[in-house]
Amino acid sequence: MEVSELYKYRQDVLDNSKDEDGFIEEQSVLSQVLPYLLDAKVVDTEECYETYGLSDEDNWKINAYIVNDSTERLQLFVVDGDSIDESLEEEQLNVSIKADYEKQLKQGLRFFQKAVKGDFTNKLQDSSPVKALAHKISSETGIVQFDVIEIFLISLSATVSNQGNETKPRKVHFKDGNYKIKFEIDGDTRTKDFLIVNRVIDLNFIANVIISRGHREPLTVNFKRDFERRIEVIQAANEKNFESYLCVLDAAVIAELYKRHSSRLLEKNVRSFLQFKGVNKGIKNTIRTQPEQFIAFNNGLTITASSANVATYKKVLCLESLTDFQIVNGGQTTASIYFSQKEGLDISKVKVMAKITIAKDIDEKEMDSLISNISRYSNTQSRVSNVDLNSRSPQLRKIKSLSESIVTPSGCKWFFERAKGEFNTMVRKAGSNGARKKKEFPNSKRFSKEQLAKYYLAWGEQPHVIKKGGEKVFRHLMEAIEPKDEGADIIDIDRVFYENLIAKIILFRGMEKIYGQGKNAIGQLRSAVIPYSLSILYITTDAKFEQNFKLDLGRVWRSEYLENDLSEFLTMLMMLVNELIKKYSASDDYGEYSKKEELWLAIKHCREIKEFLKNEFTIRIIKKYTI
Known part of the structure; x- marks a missing residue:
C-alpha cells in the first residue's frame, strides 16, 4: 500500500468525529x-471510560482507560492531539522517527x-476526571x-x-518494559513488578x-526469544x-503467555468471549x-497456528x-x-499436555473452517451454541434490507453497516x-452491528x-432476535420492528x-448513565405493558428528534442516575462497578427513583409520551 492511500482512512476518521459545528x-x-x-x-x-487529564508541567496525559474482561490488564489511551489537525499536510504527518512516538x-x-505512588491523588481536585482512576491504581486493590x-x-x-528515494509504510514495535514498586499489605512490605x-x-x-x-491481528509467540527456552x-x-x-x-510458560497476551490467546476459541x-x-x-x-487429570490445550519455526537441537525436535x-x-x-499463580499458589510442578496443529497452504477462509472444526470437535467442557460459532444471521440481513428500502418521514434513509468498512467501500466505489x-x-444516520x-x-x-x-452485547442481541433454543419464538423483523429500532437509536443518541x-x-459516566437511565424509563413504561402502558416509539420515529419537554425530563433523569451510580457503587471505580447487576438492582429499587417517578412533571411526561 502507498503512504498516500493511508490518508484516505484518516479523513474518514476525522469526518466521522466532527460534531454539528464541524469541530x-x-x-x-x-x-x-x-x-x-x-x-x-x-x-x-469499545466502551472506554473517559478520564481526560493533562499536565505539561509534569509531562503526563491520559484520555481514557479500559480494564480487560479478566481484570488483570489496565489499558491507558493517549490521543496525539496534533495528528487530528486538519490543516496539516500529509508530509507533516509522516513519522519516521520512533522517538516521536x-x-x-x-x-x-x-x-x-505518578498515580501508583499514592500521594498524587491527594493533589488532584475532587472534580478531576482522573482522580477516581488514580485512586484505583494506588489502592491496595x-x-x-x-x-x-x-x-x-x-x-x-x-x-x-524513508530509505532511498521512496517513502513506504512500515510497522513500529516497542520492547516490553517493567516498573517495580514496594507497597504494604497488613504491615508487610511487598514488591510488585508491572x-x-x-x-x-x-x-x-x-x-x-x-x-x-476485521480479522484479528495475528499473534506471534517466540518461545526462544521471549521465554528463553525451546x-x-x-x-x-x-x-x-x-x-x-x-x-x-x-x-510457568502458560502463565506468562496469558500475562503477555491475555484474551488474545483465546480469540478463535468458540467460548473466547465467555467471562472467567x-x-x-x-x-x-x-x-x-x-x-x-x-x-x-487435565485434558490439556489444543493450539492452532498458521506457521511454525521448528528446529533440531542436540538431536531433539524443538518448537521455537x-x-x-x-x-x-x-x-x-x-x-x-494464571490466576492460581496470581493468588500465590505454587505452579512449578504443574505440567500441561498440548496438541499443536499448523495449517499449511490454505487461505483465511479455509483456516477459519479448520479451526472452527477443531474447536467444535475437541471442545467438550460445555455446550457450544451456534451463536458462539457463527455471528452471521438472516435476521441481520433483514435489518439491512429494511434499511435500504424504508424512508423516514423527512425523506431520508439510515445506513446499517452490517460488515465493517461497508460504508467507506460504498463511498469509494x-x-x-x-x-x-x-x-x-x-454519521448521525449510520449504525454498525455492534x-x-x-x-x-x-x-x-x-x-x-x-x-x-463488544462481543458480549452482540451475543445477547443474537440470542434475542434469533434464539436457538427449541420452541423459542423468533422475533419478526418487519417495518414496525425497524421503525422502533430507529426510534431507540434516536433516543439513545439524543441522550448522549x-x-x-x-x-x-453532566459528569464522567456517560456510557453507564445512559443505559441505566433508559432502563429506568423502560421499567416505568414498557415493563408495565400488561397495563397497556407503553412508550410511543412511533412518535419519536415520526418527529426524528427528542421534543423539548422530553429532553428536559431525560436531563433530570440522567443527572439523578449520575449521582445514584456514585452513591450506590461499592467501588470508587464507578465505571467498572456499573457492569455489575448488584448496582442496577440497587438503583432500580432505591428510594430516590421511586420519588422521582412520583413527581408531577414525571407523571405528566410519562402520560404524554406513552400509549
Whole structure:
C-alpha cells in the first residue's frame, strides 16, 4: 500500500468525529478508533471510560482507560492531539522517527507512575476526571489486581520508512518494559513488578484492520526469544494441509503467555468471549494439592497456528515460534493457571499436555473452517451454541434490507453497516459521487452491528450488560432476535420492528448529546448513565405493558428528534442516575462497578427513583409520551 492511500482512512476518521459545528475533539476520534481495536482483538470492548487529564508541567496525559474482561490488564489511551489537525499536510504527518512516538507514550507511563505512588491523588481536585482512576491504581486493590499496564498512543499519522528515494509504510514495535514498586499489605512490605506494554495505533494499523475486514491481528509467540527456552515436541502428523505436534508445557510458560497476551490467546476459541468468573475450583484444587497429577487429570490445550519455526537441537525436535497462535480449547485451563499463580499458589510442578496443529497452504477462509472444526470437535467442557460459532444471521440481513428500502418521514434513509468498512467501500466505489453519499448518510444516520446491539438491548433491564460492550452485547442481541433454543419464538423483523429500532437509536443518541462530553458534560459516566437511565424509563413504561402502558416509539420515529419537554425530563433523569451510580457503587471505580447487576438492582429499587417517578412533571411526561 502507498503512504498516500493511508490518508484516505484518516479523513474518514476525522469526518466521522466532527460534531454539528464541524469541530473535532480528541475523545470523538478515540471513539471512532476503538472499534478497530476491538476488531483486531487487542481490546475486549469499545466502551472506554473517559478520564481526560493533562499536565505539561509534569509531562503526563491520559484520555481514557479500559480494564480487560479478566481484570488483570489496565489499558491507558493517549490521543496525539496534533495528528487530528486538519490543516496539516500529509508530509507533516509522516513519522519516521520512533522517538516521536516514545515521547508521547511516556506521557501515559508518567501518569501511571505518578498515580501508583499514592500521594498524587491527594493533589488532584475532587472534580478531576482522573482522580477516581488514580485512586484505583494506588489502592491496595488496584496494585494487586493489575499486572499489565498497556499504553496505547492513538495517532492519525502514518509510520514510514524513508530509505532511498521512496517513502513506504512500515510497522513500529516497542520492547516490553517493567516498573517495580514496594507497597504494604497488613504491615508487610511487598514488591510488585508491572509489565509495561506500549503500542502505537496509527493509520497503518487502521488500514490493515479495514483491509482484513476485521480479522484479528495475528499473534506471534517466540518461545526462544521471549521465554528463553525451546519447547521439545514430537511430530504426530504431516499431511497435505496441516501438521501436528505433541508437547508438554510448563505451567510457568502458560502463565506468562496469558500475562503477555491475555484474551488474545483465546480469540478463535468458540467460548473466547465467555467471562472467567474466577478460577475453576477443580483446576485450582489440583494445583494446590496434587500438582504432579495435573497432567493426568487435565485434558490439556489444543493450539492452532498458521506457521511454525521448528528446529533440531542436540538431536531433539524443538518448537521455537508459532505465528497466528491461538488456543482453541483449554482457555479455562490457561486462565486458571494464571490466576492460581496470581493468588500465590505454587505452579512449578504443574505440567500441561498440548496438541499443536499448523495449517499449511490454505487461505483465511479455509483456516477459519479448520479451526472452527477443531474447536467444535475437541471442545467438550460445555455446550457450544451456534451463536458462539457463527455471528452471521438472516435476521441481520433483514435489518439491512429494511434499511435500504424504508424512508423516514423527512425523506431520508439510515445506513446499517452490517460488515465493517461497508460504508467507506460504498463511498469509494461511488467515485466522484462519494461526497454526495457522505452527505446522504451523515454519521448521525449510520449504525454498525455492534451499535445495533447496544441500542436495541438498552431498551430493557440489563444496563450492566450494555456497559460490558463488544462481543458480549452482540451475543445477547443474537440470542434475542434469533434464539436457538427449541420452541423459542423468533422475533419478526418487519417495518414496525425497524421503525422502533430507529426510534431507540434516536433516543439513545439524543441522550448522549444531552449528557455531553468534556467540561460541559453532566459528569464522567456517560456510557453507564445512559443505559441505566433508559432502563429506568423502560421499567416505568414498557415493563408495565400488561397495563397497556407503553412508550410511543412511533412518535419519536415520526418527529426524528427528542421534543423539548422530553429532553428536559431525560436531563433530570440522567443527572439523578449520575449521582445514584456514585452513591450506590461499592467501588470508587464507578465505571467498572456499573457492569455489575448488584448496582442496577440497587438503583432500580432505591428510594430516590421511586420519588422521582412520583413527581408531577414525571407523571405528566410519562402520560404524554406513552400509549
